[in-house]
Amino acid sequence: MRTRMLVWTVAILMASATAQAQHGAMPSQSLIRPTNPNIFGEIDFGGRVSTIDGDNARYQRYRDLADGGFLDLPGLHWEKETTVVDLAARNVGWKDQRFQLAVQRPGTLRVRFMYDQIPMFISRDTRTPYDTLPDENGLGSGTLRLSDQLQAAIQANPTTTFRPLIEAAAGDRFYESRLRRDTVGLDARYTLGDVDATINYVNTGKQGNIPFGAYLQIPIEVPLPIDSRTNDVRTSLEWSNPKGMVRAGWDGSWYDNRASQFVWDNPQRSVDSATASSQGRLATWPSNNMLSFNVGGAYRMPSRTTINGVFAFGRWNQDATLLPFTINSVNAALVPLPRATADAHANTSSAVVNFVSKPSQFFDVSARYRLYDFDNRTPVFVLARTDGGSDRIVADGAARTWSDPSIGKIGTEPLGHRRNYVDLDAGITGVPNTTFRVGYGLYAADTHFRVYEKVKENTFRAGADIVGNQYLSFRSIYERSQRRGHDFDLLALQFAAEQPGMRQFDVAARDRNRFSAVASLTPLAIVGVNASVAWTKDAYLNEETPEIDAFGLEDVSSKTYTFGVDLAPSERVGGGISFSIEDYDGLQRSRTANPGVQQVDPTRNWKVNQGDKTWSAIASLDVLRAIENTEVRLSYNYSNYNGTYGFTLPANTTLPTPQPLPDVISTESRAVADMRYFITRQVAVGLVYWYDSYDVEDFTLSPDVVSGVAQPAVEEGQTATVNALLLNYFYRPFTAHSAWVRLTYLW
Numbered sequence: 001m002r003t004r005m006l007v008w009t010v011a012i013l014m015a016s017a018t019a020q021a022q023h024g025a026m027p028s029q030s031l032i033r034p035t036n037p038n039i040f041g042e043i044d045f046g047g048r049v050s051t052i053d054g055d056n057a058r059y060q061r062y063r064d065l066a067d068g069g070f071l072d073l074p075g076l077h078w079e080k081e082t083t084v085v086d087l088a089a090r091n092v093g094w095k096d097q098r099f100q101l102a103v104q105r106p107g108t109l110r111v112r113f114m115y116d117q118i119p120m121f122i123s124r125d126t127r128t129p130y131d132t133l134p135d136e137n138g139l140g141s142g143t144l145r146l147s148d149q150l151q152a153a154i155q156a157n158p159t160t161t162f163r164p165l166i167e168a169a170a171g172d173r174f175y176e177s178r179l180r181r182d183t184v185g186l187d188a189r190y191t192l193g194d195v196d197a198t199i200n201y202v203n204t205g206k207q208g209n210i211p212f213g214a215y216l217q218i219p220i221e222v223p224l225p226i227d228s229r230t231n232d233v234r235t236s237l238e239w240s241n242p243k244g245m246v247r248a249g250w251d252g253s254w255y256d257n258r259a260s261q262f263v264w265d266n267p268q269r270s271v272d273s274a275t276a277s278s279q280g281r282l283a284t285w286p287s288n289n290m291l292s293f294n295v296g297g298a299y300r301m302p303s304r305t306t307i308n309g310v311f312a313f314g315r316w317n318q319d320a321t322l323l324p325f326t327i328n329s330v331n332a333a334l335v336p337l338p339r340a341t342a343d344a345h346a347n348t349s350s351a352v353v354n355f356v357s358k359p360s361q362f363f364d365v366s367a368r369y370r371l372y373d374f375d376n377r378t379p380v381f382v383l384a385r386t387d388g389g390s391d392r393i394v395a396d397g398a399a400r401t402w403s404d405p406s407i408g409k410i411g412t413e414p415l416g417h418r419r420n421y422v423d424l425d426a427g428i429t430g431v432p433n434t435t436f437r438v439g440y441g442l443y444a445a446d447t448h449f450r451v452y453e454k455v456k457e458n459t460f461r462a463g464a465d466i467v468g469n470q471y472l473s474f475r476s477i478y479e480r481s482q483r484r485g486h487d488f489d490l491l492a493l494q495f496a497a498e499q500p501g502m503r504q505f506d507v508a509a510r511d512r513n514r515f516s517a518v519a520s521l522t523p524l525a526i527v528g529v530n531a532s533v534a535w536t537k538d539a540y541l542n543e544e545t546p547e548i549d550a551f552g553l554e555d556v557s558s559k560t561y562t563f564g565v566d567l568a569p570s571e572r573v574g575g576g577i578s579f580s581i582e583d584y585d586g587l588q589r590s591r592t593a594n595p596g597v598q599q600v601d602p603t604r605n606w607k608v609n610q611g612d613k614t615w616s617a618i619a620s621l622d623v624l625r626a627i628e629n630t631e632v633r634l635s636y637n638y639s640n641y642n643g644t645y646g647f648t649l650p651a652n653t654t655l656p657t658p659q660p661l662p663d664v665i666s667t668e669s670r671a672v673a674d675m676r677y678f679i680t681r682q683v684a685v686g687l688v689y690w691y692d693s694y695d696v697e698d699f700t701l702s703p704d705v706v707s708g709v710a711q712p713a714v715e716e717g718q719t720a721t722v723n724a725l726l727l728n729y730f731y732r733p734f735t736a737h738s739a740w741v742r743l744t745y746l747w
Helices: 002-021 056-060 148-156 158-170 405-410 490-495
Strands: 039-054 068-080 083-090 098-105 109-127 174-192 195-216 218-241 244-257 261-265 279-283 288-301 305-318 344-360 363-376 417-431 434-447 452-466 472-488 509-524 527-541 551-570 573-591 605-624 630-648 664-678 683-697 734-746
Touching (some): 039 056, 056 109, 056 174, 174 218, 218 261
Antiparallel strands (some): 039 068, 083 098, 109 174, 244 288, 261 279, 344 363, 472 509, 509 527, 551 573, 573 605, 630 664
């Protein structure tokens, strides 16, 4: 039936095109000039076929490239008197379809509707011994079970039975790991004189499953179910005239998670005990909401000066029912919850104020202030008990008592911060088309429950721009910044059981030098040359600790270079080629130590230098109507990535020499050919071909390194042959060919 309908549609379109062709010669442009400017559009349909050798899901990822017919409506425009309608659709009927509709009466009313569906194909090779498997739509179960007989057999002798029994239970029970996101959007704007009222509504649903890391005695990968919906509403009322504008708005967001908890069996234990649980349970992302109110305005002053700003105040709320500390029936009642629900809420306030002035053609100045305050009002959880009973549950479900009771008495540390940003910039234009700029930036933050209670960063910058020259365009900037922490809190590290010399990179003292420049040169009308360079050098400092006891990130550097040439020898022929190189390096210090003497032993120090380097090339060629009635577009992309890990030890080390890790290597390439021939001025036939390839060598997740779901021991002290239970989700290469045969009708 589908083939018959396609034949009839082609016949009708060909007949329409033949009738049109009788009235004159075909135009040279690909899109016709409609005889009726009040209604015109384009429809594109045909068939698609793909052959994929390797990882099918990785190739498709956020697209649905299954074999079959396709229908696109790039655009349909219709006007009648004071009403304008625009309609568009993409890949109708497939998992990545999209529809857009806009209806407006210019100057009075505009209404827009959108439906967008996006898949995320993760793996089609995933398998697991757990029941129940995700359904045909990818939605997983909130409870994963293993047979009691399997658990008991493994518990009796995990050394010899874990791998064979788990592999046998998983067998060929493959399932598809994937997500689907559906978004419905509706917005409207009504204008009455100088007043605009707008409302925007977006409903986003997600369903499916993802590989997720759980734990019970060993790491366990599970298909975590995803079933959530978010409703977002934005409203505003705005008044404006040529001198200024005032706006007020209200926003709301509601997140509902219908898969808020997850239970899975322990493959190594069939019944609960005081030291281990036969099953695990975790809470996923809780349902919550956010409400906010904002006001803003802008005013145009004399001397080409403008000031504008926005102020917003909001509240976050989350009051989900709390799960007990453990699902272990033996220990479930030992540690009571401090309260029944989360009772979590936070007040937020933000502000953005901008000032821009150009009092003369030789001078301009700008200033910006930004504030964001996250005031967490969630009551703390005090975990320590006064009766001396167990006051915590470890990951395996066993009850414990704090070795240092003062830790539990302090309670939880709700996240909170207050961040201030100030930027001042000035520009001087003394040379034609050239502006020299200088600026200063300040970042100041109050960071609660961090190793530093306050953080401040000062940035000085300078640059030069050339804009408006017919041959050359150039922009550059150099920045020098210093970040320092204040009110150092050693207890924050001690209570987290970290080394006293550890510094977190986002608040640690840091000196940064950064430079970037981009230039484009047009020596001839048919030639364009572009290039850019960017580099950053970060040095992390630890002013409170001797170097030998300082840990964390030490140095980070990045370099990026690009170069490209574009040629357009005629209106019908154009092309270009570009290259880019990205190079990143990071050095960090650490110490391998257990609590006690080892914790302060510098002979157990080590460093790792991680390097990431990527280079890529892109080439394209467009030949439009150089051959009569024919359009040809060709492109090729190639990228290569190489990651390295280098370990170094001090001269007096007591650690064994680390085994070098192999480089991580991946390459991607893509070739595209898009050809279209216009039979008439309204009908075109086309052929599209894609070639894609991906290759990878990874020492952790490549198929030639690891396979199966039951993994052997890899660390000292683990039970032989028992390390992890995975989902068979690895980095797999692929080679893919996709082709479309299409018919385009324009009117």
